[in-house]
Amino acid sequence: MLAWYDVHARDLPWRAPPGAPFADPYRVWLSEIMLQQTNVATVRPKFEHFTARWPDFASLAAADEAELMTAWAGLGYYARARNLVACARTVVERHGGAFPGNEDELRALPGIGAYTAAAIASIAFGERAVVVDGNVERVVSRLFAIDEPLPGARAAIRAATDSITPETRAGDFAQAMMDLGSSICTPRNPKCLVCPLSDRCAAFAHGQPDAYPVKPARTARPERFGTIFWAERDGKVLLVRRPPRGLLGGMRALPTGPWSESPPGLADPPLTAGWRMLDTSVVHVFTHFRLQLSLAVARVREHSNAGEWWPVGDIESAGLPTVFAKAAAEVRRAT
DNA sequence: AAAGCGTGGAG
DNA sequence: TCTCCAAGCTT
Incomplete structure (x- = not known):
């Protein structure tokens, strides 16, 4: 060798x-x-x-x-x-x-x-x-x-x-x-x-x-559903920081509601606004489940310190994990 | 100690 | 489209 x-x-x-x-x-x-x-x-x-x-x-x-x-x-x-x-x-x-x-x-x-x-x-x-x-x-x-x-x-x-x-x-x-x-x-x-x-x-x-090597049989990947909330104000979008542990822990992210067995709709938005569901969705596959994300958008007037407001045109430099980068690209394509 | 944890590329 | 896979670690 x-x-x-x-x-x-x-x-x-x-x-x-x-x-x-x-x-x-x-x-x-x-x-x-x-x-x-x-x-x-x-x-x-x-x-x-x-x-x-x-x-x-x-x-x-x-x-x-x-x-x-x-x-x-x-x-x-x-x-x-x-x-x-x-x-x-x-x-x-x-x-x-x-x-x-x-x-x-x-x-x-x-x-x-x-x-x-x-x-x-x-x-x-x-x-x-x-x-x-x-x-x-x-x-x-x-x-x-x-x-x-x-x-x-x-x-x-x-x-x-x-x-x-x-x-x-x-x-x-x-x-x-x-x-x-x-x-x-x-x-x-x-x-x-x-x-x-x-x-x-x-x-x-x-x-x-x-x-070789002999591997154990794989178990099926479950499917989950969620909603991404795209809040836009003066050309900026609301981003949040995910909790320090767990999935995508510590990463900058788009706000989401719960990820569950069935589509959660507009549950748990980051702020109160006139949310509108887009008719497209984004699919992302993680190691242990497949996630289908609905996309909710809203124009916001008042300030909110629920997170940081990031220039939409500069979203690629926000360091978003791929699942959120995909969602952002889809929102911008569809609106 | 089994389950949780990302993503992109190859076939 | 789908399955498998890539220099694993933590709890």
Whole structure:
């Protein structure tokens, strides 16, 4: 794997520059957080923006949280952004502005779990750590033909990964496994004919590489309904800040009523006005439910401090999560 | 410990 | 259009 990696490693902005033994821990950490459940192509421009704006722990720890949440908008899983600031502040306040170099102390920091701690310890600090992400899970379950379904198979997968992790260059080994998983040992139609591991792969020998890992059946995604309230006054629209935890927590948003099993109509508007329902709607799919949003609009005269009034023509810069950006675009299209 | 938590792209 | 998926963590 290391020989393969030396030839085929992807060129990514958070990896060590040529000649350097290890990458910058700050950049490794930031990239790892952004990459959680998120594609490289999506992360790349966000990573460039973040590192230009906040190049190190000190600047991120001092960051204005509202600006940081705005910068994260569109990436999803917003708890990552909240934990990013919390982690930077902990590093500055309790670790003298630099990461601890070992897995256990990394694991204790906000937003850093088993995978990310192992990745940082090995990639940025040269420690031997057993790094298991979704790619490694797939590669290893095929290599050893582990046929127990997930998530029960995780212990066996971790043990198998441990057995093949080298004492030195564990970080390069992990990145090699992840590159292999993303380019060759893919979920569907794996390219076994060009895989450096095929001659040792049990699943390939059995002729069924894409049968691994075995996954549990998916449950249906429920449907919910809601209403977006678009209050406009002097070319500005009313925006609110969502509560700090939970779905889209801490993000700037359009006001909504309850999200329920059936369309809630004009329940719970942000202010009293002559609300009018548009005859279009917006559908947005979250991880665990599908949301159909009705759109209510009103012209407002009097001032209200129910939130902040944002220039409609500049709505793209408000840092709205995608569901609200879609709703805003639909309101502007339909009115 | 199962459920909650986003989004965009590929097939 | 629909399903699956992407460098998981927290409670």
